[in-house]
Amino acid sequence: MVQHFIYSGEALMAHVIAIHEYGDPSVLRIENVDVGEPGPGEVLLRQDAVGVNAVDAIMREGRFGTPLPAVLGVEGAGVIQAVGPGVKRHAPGDRVGYFYSMGGYATERVIPAEALIPLPEDIETDQAAAFLAKGLTAWMGISVLHQVEPGQVILVQGASGGVGSILSRWAKDRGATVIAVAGSKTKLPRVQAGATHALYAADPDFLATVRDVAPAGVDVVYDLVGQATAGLSTQAVRDGGKIITIGAASGPPLHYTALESERGIQLVGGSTPQHVQPATNPKPASELFAAIRSGLFHELKITPYAFEEARQSHEDLKHRVLPGLPILKQ
Template structure:
């Protein structure tokens, strides 16, 4: 993209990516993950130096290896997450950023689940380590990460209260949560407290400003607010009230928690969850490479109900 703006700024151009340099590989990509952060980059909320190639995750086959690369060779399948420049049919990437794919995890599955699944992993294992018997509230439970996190948390033994923004998304939340409610329900806080009388142990907030009063009312004294997203804008925190109740707010981006030595273990736990069919009811929504503008429009308008992926 040459400028920020509507999905129309996303243009396909042909260029020679060249040969890999020291420590790099050339990855021929046939599956590219699409995430809401891509929309925020396109609209300028997360600035990138222009012209820019958006996108942060993809999977494919290595067809060239640069000097000094160890552990990868031509023909290996690999993927990456939260590395710039994913919207491309081929790219040069540092080998240290790659994740080798197991034989039973397809490129499409990797590009569909890697960034979203590892963000859910961050919530369940890093921001707060879920234990069986805990009660959690997921705001934005129909979104890509929220739907993955809800199902995973249930499998770990948590009682999951999921909140959806619309009637049409409520069914999706019901499929992944123990209890499901609409964000517009005037009795929402009362219903949450009926399930967890002292308040929920953890709130996973993907919404932000619009539902933050619900967050503060729902969490128990000494509980945790895991702020993973802010689709409606950053909340104005009632810091004095939160601090006086001993509530911790934990936040951060996935790369802060999934990096270096944690990557192998986190990805293996994610693939085990995929193999265990925890997410088998979550459908991939496939877009051709030349439909990236349509994919962005669907995400931005909240029409998307599955996990989006670009196929090449």
């Protein structure tokens, strides 16, 4: 383990988890690097917990064409050790988190101050690392891409994943009827806990069951899976409804575009950093923290892995056997 201290100007070595080639989890390597000093508008952050997300695996596999070598990870939380010139909103000793800032798999890192979100005293560092990226993506889905309101019927494809689990619970709490879809029968109890109805994607009575709940079709489909579920999504949504794509774990859907002209269905998508900017709008994070402290997500457990167990966390992610929201701990 690296010894941590408030930065005093001397060279600081950190552990990072990097890739030099694309591939399976075996390409993840733990390396030592010189962190360097924070420059203008930057801070030096000691990271106590780092989030593990599906996008990390996509980058590892090369599907985004991430330049190599690369330090994976987009989410973390910890304590500021030093600030660079021009940083006004943060100071050494502050607890902060961030989401979607590449280079997260590190024990210490330099990061732009504008990416940081101050953590309230009652929000644990582990909670921030586990929930910020997934929770703010869910917030974007129910507050920006579509405003979920009482009485609406929504269907969530990929409801057993991190974003899907959070989104389902949050939408239900806002008064929507939530049909949560699991990719396997073993995950049905998990999605049922946060939804009004739980369905298995391969159930031959899938569409009939949806029609029992929403005879004309659901108002909104949140598609967190993509190509594998696109057919069911198009049949489940009503004419004039919405299909909201957030990620595409099975690849991008192939035939959504024709739906706009044929059935008046709105196709909506977007990235979380595009709609959630903590430096200028604290509302998304504030609402996420309020939902966490209210106990809305109490059934979603955090699964810690040691920093050195990053490969295992990716193996568990690959085989869909994660027991909870994964983080890497020092």
